[in-house]
Amino acid sequence: MADRPILELSDLNVHYGQAHALQNVSLSLGLAPVAVVGRNGMGKTTLCQSIIGLTRSSGGSVLMEGHEVSRLPAHRIARHGLAIVPQGRRTFPSLTVDEHLRLASSGKGGAWTIARVYETFPRLAERRNNGGTQLSGGEQQMLAIARALLANPRYVIMDEPSEGLAPVIVDHLIDVLRALSKDGIGLLLVEQKLALATAVCDRVEIMLNGRIAASMTASALMADFSMQQRYLGVASAGH
Amino acid sequence: MSGATAATVILNGLTLAALYFVVASGFSLIFGLMRTVNMAHGSLYLVGAYIGYAVFEPLYDRDLWYAWYLAILAGMAAAALFGVLMQTVLLGWMQGQELRQALVTIALSIIVADQLLARFGGTPRQFFAPDALFGSTALPLIGNYPTFRLVQIGVALAVGIGLWLLLNRTRLGLMVRAGVDDRPMLAAMGVNVPLVAVLVFALGAALAGLGGVIGATAQPLAQGVDARFLLTALVVVIVGGMGSIAGTAIGALLVGLAEQIGQALFPTYSVILTFLIMVVVLAIRPQGIMGRAR
Numbered sequence: 001m002a003d004r005p006i007l008e009l010s011d012l013n014v015h016y017g018q019a020h021a022l023q024n025v026s027l028s029l030g031l032a033p034v035a036v037v038g039r040n041g042m043g044k045t046t047l048c049q050s051i052i053g054l055t056r057s058s059g060g061s062v063l064m065e066g067h068e069v070s071r072l073p074a075h076r077i078a079r080h081g082l083a084i085v086p087q088g089r090r091t092f093p094s095l096t097v098d099e100h101l102r103l104a105s106s107g108k109g110g111a112w113t114i115a116r117v118y119e120t121f122p123r124l125a126e127r128r129n130n131g132g133t134q135l136s137g138g139e140q141q142m143l144a145i146a147r148a149l150l151a152n153p154r155y156v157i158m159d160e161p162s163e164g165l166a167p168v169i170v171d172h173l174i175d176v177l178r179a180l181s182k183d184g185i186g187l188l189l190v191e192q193k194l195a196l197a198t199a200v201c202d203r204v205e206i207m208l209n210g211r212i213a214a215s216m217t218a219s220a221l222m223a224d225f226s227m228q229q230r231y232l233g234v235a236s237a238g239h
Numbered sequence: 240m241s242g243a244t245a246a247t248v249i250l251n252g253l254t255l256a257a258l259y260f261v262v263a264s265g266f267s268l269i270f271g272l273m274r275t276v277n278m279a280h281g282s283l284y285l286v287g288a289y290i291g292y293a294v295f296e297p298l299y300d301r302d303l304w305y306a307w308y309l310a311i312l313a314g315m316a317a318a319a320l321f322g323v324l325m326q327t328v329l330l331g332w333m334q335g336q337e338l339r340q341a342l343v344t345i346a347l348s349i350i351v352a353d354q355l356l357a358r359f360g361g362t363p364r365q366f367f368a369p370d371a372l373f374g375s376t377a378l379p380l381i382g383n384y385p386t387f388r389l390v391q392i393g394v395a396l397a398v399g400i401g402l403w404l405l406l407n408r409t410r411l412g413l414m415v416r417a418g419v420d421d422r423p424m425l426a427a428m429g430v431n432v433p434l435v436a437v438l439v440f441a442l443g444a445a446l447a448g449l450g451g452v453i454g455a456t457a458q459p460l461a462q463g464v465d466a467r468f469l470l471t472a473l474v475v476v477i478v479g480g481m482g483s484i485a486g487t488a489i490g491a492l493l494v495g496l497a498e499q500i501g502q503a504l505f506p507t508y509s510v511i512l513t514f515l516i517m518v519v520v521l522a523i524r525p526q527g528i529m530g531r532a533r
Binding site for chain 2 (some may be wrong): 102
């Protein structure tokens with residue numbers, strides 16, 4: 001099945017002062033979920049932040065359904081149908097769970113509604129009147145994911161969504177992420193846990209020193225132990 | 240001190256606190272979302288009061304009952320407009336550069352004070368409250384008390400409740416509170432944060448303008464009151480906690496009551512009391528009584 005691109009990055013570059021954090025990254029991303037893996041400090045978070053407009057790119061282009069968005073302010077990029085689940089969750093301490101969802105809800109209709117969020121994440125329904133600081137790490141992560149989905153984006157970028165989650169919740173997360181394409185939502189999954197990345201995505205991009213070092217299928221990466229060691233420094237797949 | 244005198248002093252403190260709250264809540268709102276220490280907040284008070292007066296005077300001369308109410312609207316609108324200009328023309332470009340914004344607003348406050356002096360002269364002016372709000376009201380224990388001072392408390396309560404409803408019951412309020420926590424994340428959700436900032440600045444400035452007209456009805460409007468109200472607003476929000484409306488109310492109550500009680504008990508040193516409160520709060524709870532540590 002040919003996957004028509006939703007989000008296209010070409011020659012994306014980011015500099016932090018002298019440091020060249022992102023170097024000529026090009027990716028064509030469609031509806032099928034794509035994982036980006038790599039060790040810490042390889043530029044994965046910078047990639048997410050620059051696509052969404054929270055870090056300014058110094059060159060290259062980001063096309064969202066054919067529209068150049070790389071020079072737009074973050075809020076206009078979001079209105080093109082891009083949403084992010086940022087690293088560290090970044091839920092709002094002053095807002096309750098319910099207020100997060102009401103703020104995030106576009107009100108324009110779409111696959112994701114507040115009712116569906118509470119159905120998918122029953123834990124959030126129990127905590128609906130709790131403030132952002134009273135939630136556990138896992139609950140905050142669910143909230144951050146729900147917040148992104150409620151915008152009913154065309155494409156969502158998740159930066160380490162499994163960080164700090166209990167294994168049983170990770171299994172639930174895998175089900176939710178796998179189902180996203182059914183709602184017409186594309187997914188770029190930045191993940192340290194190889195097992196999660198390969199369970200959700202068939203295509204894996206490996207980042208090394210700000211570049212895409214390799215691109216392969218999930219099964220090929222899972223089978224290639226030396227590749228895992230070289231790029232990810234893992235002893236075995238995700239354990 | 241007799242019971243009646245004590246009650247009067249406390250009521251005086253409450254009415255003063257009410258005025259401080261109206262002025263300082265705008266300051267706190269602006270700081271909360273934008274981290275802008277608006278040193279021209281006193282100028283917004285002056286602009287509201289003088290423009291309000293310019294509208295008030297000709298209407299009052301013709302004995303129109305609505306002169307004062309129109310002055311309130313004009314003062315709020317003028318201050319809001321001035322605030323929007325400040326934010327869009329000057330401050331928006333230096334978002335996040337707190338020291339630069341503070342210096343620019345100090346410069347602005349000097350310019351505004353001189354411009355108003357040139358236009359309106361140095362004669363103290365005072366609004367006359369409409370008949371319905373004028374005169375005195377008989378209160379138990381205290382006896383006759385100026386009605387307008389009670390109106391001041393009513394205005395502060397209305398402002399406090401209005402702000403609470405705005406921040407907790409509206410979508411704009413959700414945006415403001417989320418923006419106080421994490422502006423970039425709010426922008427990544429598709430919210431036009433600079434536009435929210437302009438709206439908040441307009442609201443905060445309008446509250447300063449409202450304070451200007453109310454304040455200049457209770458006591459004469461003269462050069463220098465801008466510095467006084469700026470200083471008080473600073474103390475109030477430092478004591479109460481920057482960016483917290485409830486904290487602003489508590490700060491205003493403490494400062495207003497301290498000023499009045501101090502003047503009654505030890506007039507010579509009463510000025511010190513306000514700053515003593517600030518020193519104690521800063522020593523024990525540097526983020527302010529309701530402030531959040533960051």
